[in-house]
Amino acid sequence: MPTKHMSIDEAFAAYDLNSQVYLPWRTRWEESSAAYDPNKLVIMDERQTRERAMWLGFETVEVDQILNFRGEFVEKSGLLPLLWHLFYCFSQMKDPLPTNYATSPKLPESLGHHGELFYLYLYLCLVEYPMALDQERGVPEEITQATLHDVVRWTRFNSKDKGRLALTQSVWLNHHMNSRLHQIGRLQFERRACDYKSIIARDSETGELRGYGEDEHDQVWGKVILEEGDPIVSIHIPRSGAMDHDVCTKSFVDAKQFFTKYYPEFQPKAYCCFSWLTNPLWSQYLMETSNVRKFVERYHPYPLEAREDTGLWYWLYQKWEPFENLDDAPQESSVQRAFVKHLKDGKKWFVSGGYILPEEIDAYDVND
Template sequence: MSETGDWLAALLKQPQADVPDLEPVTTEEAARRLALLGVPDVDHHGVLATLPSPHRTPELWEALLRCHQVLYAADPIPSREIDWPNAPAELGEAGRYFYVHLFLLALPSLLGLHRRLNIPFDVTTATVQDLGAKVISYRKYYDTGGFDRQGWLVRHFRGTLFRLGKLQFDRAILTVDEYKAESENGPKEGTPVLEVHIPGDGPMTPEACDESFRRARPFFAAHFPDERYEHGTCRSWLLDPQLADHLPETSNIVRFQRRWSAFGPTPDCDSDVLEFVYHLPPGTGDLAHLPQTTTLQRAIVRHLQSGGHWRQGCGWLALP
């Protein structure tokens, strides 16, 4: 069997669920959805030209149907782990955009979910435009169109993650199995928490972060009244305390770090840092040729050149 055959077989092995089927869309409607999802114009032609249909590409269409069924299978706080491998290179553009096609076609399901939850439309658009941001990043990484963050976008389309201003908040349960620890004075095993993520589009000023944190608890109390969130957690290289040795006290990163009480292990995450700051895919990049025009860039490169490693910090805070 070819690589494409193996990949399709893996997707078609996914369990079926009683979920309304995807509907084919016109080119005009697909373009409108791409704009809502924040997909840049440069990618529109490739996405639209390779959009599967039940008649022209029945196997790809069936794979999309099965992924959509898995995406919206019933689950109280939906699992965020889905095994959706990247399409093989032999599929070309159709494979690189396959999961863009999935989320484009699934958009009505997501909009229906948000309507049932009474989510304001500005929050919906801010949330789903993370898809476009990841398409932009893909082009920066590989100098071609595509998308490979399908596992991450599951959170957005299942209604666990929402962007409120500068920050993203993801409904979760703290488990020692996942976090490898529990906090001493904060959330314990089994506690509902909002996992905080930091998009890379613009400065994370204290004022912008304050506004996001102020919105979080009222938002989730209004739209998920059966769930109670008192704590936020964050796992990110931005919480590596080593950064405070290289950056001024007034930097946005250091001020963001001060919000959190640290707990748990701190694994190496050099590739995460290079990806976020330099848009480099894992395992690539010559340190000697990376730009060092900002204090952060100089700190990252010099620390790595000296044999050091950047680490993922983990912290918790009480939500205001």
């Protein structure tokens, strides 16, 4: 069993983490080992584990499963020093390890079920960090709780995929762990810098907004409204029910007020969504009354490099690979029917993006 006394090379060999993928985890190993104190981890205490899991919104039967596997994970998996290391690096330092794609790889299959449980127990411990950050800002607890409920949501998705208790979706949930993402009403809003290279400009004569792709920068005309590096709000849509138009409208309005009150130093240039739910093609297939179509039509198109959106299979059918025969794909909703028809016509779905300017949200009509 790996212990805190192991060197970084010995530990990573024992965990089968010698792939280049895990290089970001090698940082500060000696420092975290010197500070090793597992008693600071919520999962070391059954009562605290139960309370934390219930606060996040796990059902009683799920909490019981978490507790049933907890003892074996703590005592037999050998992963506790690694869990402590990441907990320490993400939350216990003045200069925490960035929570991003590079620092949240999946654990190797050689670790078996313990590896599938690792992020569940890590996040049960780590959520106290965004909880504390929100509390410092005065963010209402119900918003923090709704945001961190994503840990529950993804545990349920991954457990269904694996056929046993599991949480393997670490990449997405790391967005939550430094309090840069909040769920406000139906939607989630993430503070970030724009990392796409397109430019949005307003024509000084007509006032028209236009997007310029990476290879069109020499054609930019007018006042630049949005470019790479600018602060934006990135919008995400959790799989938690219908996309009611009025509910989403209120979510936008409340989010803008939220940032003004709790993050006044944050001045976003735009509210952006890089999702299949901004693809203007949906307007060709869906009725005007469709909530998806209404959501799409909120946005100005943001030019992105043409790349097929294979993730739609997961969002529409909860499977990563397409059906070999399109006729086998369920077509129970208007969105599924439109998706399949488009493919049957020999066309592809491409990744899409859209943006809304802050002043446009000010003009939204919210029916209280």
